[in-house]
Amino acid sequence: MYFIGKVSGRQTCITLGLAIIIATVLLPGMQGLAAMVVTCAAIFILGQLLKRTLGGQTGDTLGAAIELGELIFLLALL
Template sequence: DGIFSARQRERMLEIMRDSRLGTYGGLALIFCVVTKTLAVVSLSHLSPWLLFGFLSCACVAGRTAMVLVMYGQRYARQGDGMGNIYIGKISRFEAATTLVIGCLLVGILGGRQALAAMAITFVAIYALARYFRHHLGGQTGDTLGAAEEMGEMIFLIALLWV
């Protein structure tokens, strides 16, 4: 809701702190669920084991890509928040380890096609992190959650292209 409110940075962060769901947040949830559903339906022609592997990879890719929103970033708000625990607090070694383990899991479960989709996901999530940093001055717990959901969605869409 805050990102698409076309307000000043402080007001965006205030809107994002509000726990109530707004119009843009609701639309984003609907768009995300519909897109993931359509992507899975498009992949349903695959063997059950390969489809299971790809769906497992989507979860791994989304959570692994979140590291790109945490490492080397700063927390957008003053004070405490759930995102402040992670954002800018992980080391280069921890980030690299997470990325390598995520890539290994995706490679084992989904093969080359899944690794190519993961590379696309990483590029897109890194661009999303830069977008958030530009508009919000950093990251929040909300941007971490958005990056995870977008990572899963982008991974599933990328599987259709590669």
């Protein structure tokens, strides 16, 4: 089984920071920030589950995490 390379903490912080800025600028009030927090929590839980069960993420699980993140973010906006 092949695993994707590691993402540094710096890359994660930059990407997350940009996403939070975009969400708070484009969405009214704190709704964007709240949706980001819910999404990040869900993806963190998924990442921990994948690390425990598979030993990391594969390309397929990364794609699933992206799709799941989009769905959770949109549902959190409702």
